[in-house]
Amino acid sequence: MKNLSQKCILVSIFAQNVKSYRLQQGLSQEQLAERAGVHRTYIGMLEREEKNVTIYNIERIAIALGLEAYQLLKSKND
Amino acid sequence: MKNLSQKCILVSIFAQNVKSYRLQQGLSQEQLAERAGVHRTYIGMLEREEKNVTIYNIERIAIALGLEAYQLLKSKND
Known part of the structure; x- marks a missing residue:
């Protein structure tokens, strides 16, 4: 599935934020998927901006992730 | 279509923010829909949390609306 961020910058901001917070918390994609109640491959697809x-x-x-949703849509320079 | 916010608080935060910023800017739902390139009834459904x-x-x-996306997901007490 093609990368979506050419069409929507927010897709890549969200993907980067999910990945960096996930890694900060030492979680695998599967562990985060389980906590969020989504399919175990969903987080990988999301982080690949698909x-x-x-x-x-x-x-x-x-x-x-124990965050407010708006934090996941904030880019580093916001 | 049933109201979705019982299941997802973010739906109502987003709906309230879109409505208040829209009214602050003196825009009708149809005018905002046109600017955003969505169907003219979409903004009404969104503001009704559907x-x-x-x-x-x-x-x-x-x-x-000339905003950063994260601003639309921030609740008043964030």
Whole structure:
């Protein structure tokens, strides 16, 4: 599936944030997927910017990381 | 279509933010829809919390309002 971020910068901001917070917390993609209640391959696809993620899953992933959802949409220079 | 926010608080945070920024800028739902390039009824459905909005449309609506996307997911007490 083609990379979506050419069309939507937010896809790559979100992907980078999920990956960096996940690694900070020492979680594998499968562990985060399990916490968030999504399929175990979902986090990998999301981090490869292949997912047009919904607000539902943004919330579930934020909760799984112990963050506020808006934090996952903030770019480093915001 | 049933109200989605019982399942996802972010749906109502996003709906309230879109509505308040839209009204602050004196835009009708149809005017905002046109700017964001979405169907003219989409903004109404979104503000009634009937949409599981995607990250694509979060970005398009943020751009149409001249905001950063994360601002639309921030609740008043964040």
